[in-house]
Amino acid sequence: MILEFTEEQQMLKQTVRKFLEKEIKPYAEEYTDLLIPKELAHELIKKLLPFGYVAGSFPEDMGGMNLDTISQGILYEELFRVFPGLGGIVFITQETALTLYQDGNKEQIQRFIPKLLSGDYIGCVAVTEPDVGSNPSEVKTRAILEAGTYRMNGQKIWISNGSISDLAIVLARTEKEAGKKSVSRLIVERSFSPYSTKDIKKLGLNSWPTSELFLDDISVPQENLLGELGEGLKSTLQLFERARCFVALYSTGISQASMDATIQYVKEREQWGKPIGQHQLIQDKLAEMLTELDAARLLAYRGLYLIGKGVRCDTQTSMAKYYATEAGVKITSHAIQIHGGYGLSKEFPLERYFRDARMLTIPDGTSEIQKLIIARNAIGMPAFR
Ligand SMILES: Cc1cc2nc3c(=O)[nH]c(=O)nc-3n(C[C@H](O)[C@H](O)[C@H](O)COP(=O)(O)OP(=O)(O)OC[C@H]3O[C@@H](n4cnc5c(N)ncnc54)[C@H](O)[C@@H]3O)c2cc1C
Incomplete structure (x- = not known):
């Protein structure tokens, strides 16, 4: 069992810490308890990309660096130390991309992942609802298929990145009857399927938006179903x-x-x-x-x-x-x-x-x-x- 970082990992830690202290800390001080504006969030994500944030864990043919999981951890621990609010934005965008990569089909991977990995899109994952928290199998948001389009209705809450997101992976009920197998995930691209949002005022991590998402009769193309129907949970x-x-x-x-x-x-x-x-x-x-x-x-x-x-x-x-x-x-x-x-x-x-x-x-x-x-x-x- 090896309980220490490799030389490369130690070097990564030192290099990224130096960069974050110099280039990112001033923003952390400016946006203490203040929401990071969307434009600035994109700008800062792009500044971080060369170190392996967001795209680093992806294979090289996707523009990534094949970074091992420990190195990814080092990157994020350092960012969370300096600017936790920004760290949250970047991390959730990466997780959105990884989810799409893991479960998306070829066409979905080509359509959505490059936008997330380049920092042009900010992602979010929407599971929690006003009445559904620890048990996501009970989600009430509905996405009912009608002539090749899902009609989605519902509300999500506590969604990290919600208000500044360009794309959401939404957990919704795709069958009329309840049950674990009736829940699926849909890729909701905001420019095509506009959802509205409202930020929640909270105790801490105030530079990172945590939002309500209102999915009021929005249309989501059938090809945006992520993974198998009924396997969302x-x-x-x-x-x-x-x-x-x-x-x-x-x-x-x-x-x-x-x-x-x-x-x-x-x-x-x-x-x-x-x-x-x-x-x-x-x-x-x-x-x-x-x-x-x-x-x-x-x-x-x-x-x-x-x-x-x-x-x-x-x-x-x-x-x-x-x-x-x-x-x-x-x-x-x-x-x-x-x-x-x-x-x-x-x-x-x-x-x-x-x-x-x-x-x-x-x-x-x-x-x-x-x-x-x-x-x-x-x-x-x-x-x-
Ligand atoms: C900073 C932040 C970021 C978040 N980001 C996201 C996001 O990006 N996407 C998203 O979908 N959600 C997000 N959430 C929501 C989060 O996942 C939920 O708040 C969490 O799952 C708990 O749900 P709840 O708040 O409804 O609490 P509840 O489920 O209502 O729980 C209330 C209390 O009951 C306890 N409890 C519940 N069930 C049991 C049980 N079986 N046994 C014992 N105790 C139990 C809980 O531990 C808790 O103490 C975020 C929340 C926060 C605070």
């Missing part, structure tokens, strides 16, 4: 397996940023005549934070390693997502405590790290759902179906 759950490792690294990146700030602060801030880092109870917190962070990171990269090997690893990816996102809340909260009053001030980034980290125990399966997957797989007895 299974494929969506498979997508979560990979995404969960990246959400774990999302939390790790934010935690690392708060750790970096804290390590600097404990050396500079003095109380009782010495740096606060020399007080034993501060060292106790630091040790706890550092250990949690390391454990979270190791679980996330183990998940990515297994994904790269192509083996089933839903237990490991659920462990990574659950552990890393809960750890992120603890680490960023301790970071505030160590900063004292300044930790709560908007003049410092600590309160934002905490708000951002707090967002991540919910998406891609809540902590409770991850625990149910881990335990179900261990004992073979599901607590939910």
Whole structure:
């Protein structure tokens, strides 16, 4: 078992960190708690493309770099550390493209993927609805086939990238009767099948839009059915397996940023005549934070390693997502405590790290759902179906 990055991976980490600090951090500072405008999102995605963001994991004939899953993880962890809001936009666009690549037919791959890989299109994946969260098999959005066109009606909520998206992969009921096999995915290209959106005001990650999508009697061509009819639920759950490792690294990146700030602060801030880092109870917190962070990171990269090997690893990816996102809340909260009053001030980034980290125990399966997957797989007895 190899538990360290290769030389190339270490080099990638250093190079991309240097670039992000210089070129991307100024935008992160400007758009703290401010939505990134769509035009700027496209511009920044294009700046990131040469490092392997969005397209890097694709084969060379698609314009990619055949990047291994660990290197992809490094890219995103670094971006989440510097500008988590932008990281979310880029990551979801990549996941949209990968979903299309995995399940799309030749024509769909040729039509849609180049636009996503070039940064001309921003993607989103729309599963959650106002009344349907942890159990996507219950989606109510309907897409009924009439003379070669799906008529889609419904509402989605909490959709990352929603308002700035050009293309959505929408989970909808394609049969009149309910049941797991009645759910399919459709590629909804906004210019052809316009949907409207409204952004949700939320606790953290405020530069990244999370939106409601209104699918009011829109027409979607039959050829935009993604994958097999009635197989939408299974494929969506498979997508979560990979995404969960990246959400774990999302939390790790934010935690690392708060750790970096804290390590600097404990050396500079003095109380009782010495740096606060020399007080034993501060060292106790630091040790706890550092250990949690390391454990979270190791679980996330183990998940990515297994994904790269192509083996089933839903237990490991659920462990990574659950552990890393809960750890992120603890680490960023301790970071505030160590900063004292300044930790709560908007003049410092600590309160934002905490708000951002707090967002991540919910998406891609809540902590409770991850625990149910881990335990179900261990004992073979599901607590939910
Ligand atoms: C930042 C962010 C980004 C998101 N991005 C997207 C996106 O791009 N696309 C998308 O489709 N969705 C997205 N979501 C939505 C997200 O996937 C849902 O919020 C999540 O699945 C939970 O659904 P819910 O909020 O409706 O909660 P509910 O399912 O209503 O759950 C409420 C509570 O009940 C618990 N619970 C539910 N079922 C069980 C059970 N069986 N046993 C024990 N406890 C249970 C949950 O853990 C939770 O604590 C995003 C959410 C956030 C916060």
